Amino acid sequence: LKMMYIMGENPMRSDPNLSHVEKALKKLEFLVVQDIFPTETTELADIVLPAAAWAEKEGTFTAGDRRVQWSFKALEPPGEARPDLDIIVSIARALGLDTKLPYAGPEDVLREINTVIPTYAGITPERVKKTPGGIPWPCPSPDHPGVKVMFTDRKFKTPSGKLTFHTVEYVEPAEKPDKEYPLILTTTRLVGAYHGHSMTGRTPSLAKRWAPPGEVYINPETAKKYNIRPGQKVLIETRRGRYVAIAKITEAVKPIVIAVPWHYGANILTNDALDPISKEPELKVAAARIKPL
Numbered sequence: 001l002k003m004m005y006i007m008g009e010n011p012m013r014s015d016p017n018l019s020h021v022e023k024a025l026k027k028l029e030f031l032v033v034q035d036i037f038p039t040e041t042t043e044l045a046d047i048v049l050p051a052a053a054w055a056e057k058e059g060t061f062t063a064g065d066r067r068v069q070w071s072f073k074a075l076e077p078p079g080e081a082r083p084d085l086d087i088i089v090s091i092a093r094a095l096g097l098d099t100k101l102p103y104a105g106p107e108d109v110l111r112e113i114n115t116v117i118p119t120y121a122g123i124t125p126e127r128v129k130k131t132p133g134g135i136p137w138p139c140p141s142p143d144h145p146g147v148k149v150m151f152t153d154r155k156f157k158t159p160s161g162k163l164t165f166h167t168v169e170y171v172e173p174a175e176k177p178d179k180e181y182p183l184i185l186t187t188t189r190l191v192g193a194y195h196g197h198s199m200t201g202r203t204p205s206l207a208k209r210w211a212p213p214g215e216v217y218i219n220p221e222t223a224k225k226y227n228i229r230p231g232q233k234v235l236i237e238t239r240r241g242r243y244v245a246i247a248k249i250t251e252a253v254k255p256i257v258i259a260v261p262w263h264y265g266a267n268i269l270t271n272d273a274l275d276p277i278s279k280e281p282e283l284k285v286a287a288a289r290i291k292p293l
Helices: 018-027 084-094 106-117 125-129 204-207 220-225
Strands: 001-008 030-035 047-050 060-061 067-071 183-188 213-217 232-238 242-249 256-261 286-290
Touching: 001 204, 030 242, 060 106, 106 125, 213 220, 213 232
Parallel strands: 001 030, 030 047, 183 256, 213 242
Antiparallel strands: 060 067, 183 286, 213 256, 232 242, 232 286
């Protein structure tokens, strides 16, 4: 792999085994990063393309309840920032791919979606712009209201016509505690720190309350065993890296478990072993050790 184009993602904070991620990105001959803020990943980029944030561009988004809504632009993008679509289309034109991405704006993208995805066929740009509450899919035609509640007829697209549940067999983690690393490290989330914290970390009220370094949650029994006091700095180590956090003693975790919010760089510790089917990395289980500083 010689070149990578990363858009709206900060793998130098969100991916497991960050030392490996950094090594891999530095081996690239050319790295382009497109994002709304500087991040640990933009620092490694050969070219940074400043993108517009959600309030600085237009287009549709689909919510978890299947509602498709139009997001209107409220602000002009700062500096040289541009909407993602504009950037991608400009690059396509420079590469001579005009006919592959013939979009003048987000309306054209939605019109193409209307033609290729039957459940979106009736959610046209003109219609969704006039419907502030959104239109739920499936919506097969422009005169259809959209289906607010699915499967009310209790008919499912399965061979039996019934809802099917599948059991999943338990699989042991790729890395287990041992004498050298006797604890299980898992990662958590904080309500005031979103993902890699590149946005919430720039919000003064949130950054003040949820500022790095983060805490590590330790069971009282474990804290006593390793002579760790509440509020004390501790060093967490795995086979991949080292990380400093502030001790929080709590019964919320079991004695063998320590838990760290991942927003501040704790993925330097996590395991990049992949699930054989989903290819999801094993971010939630790693053998670890801890000591006071």
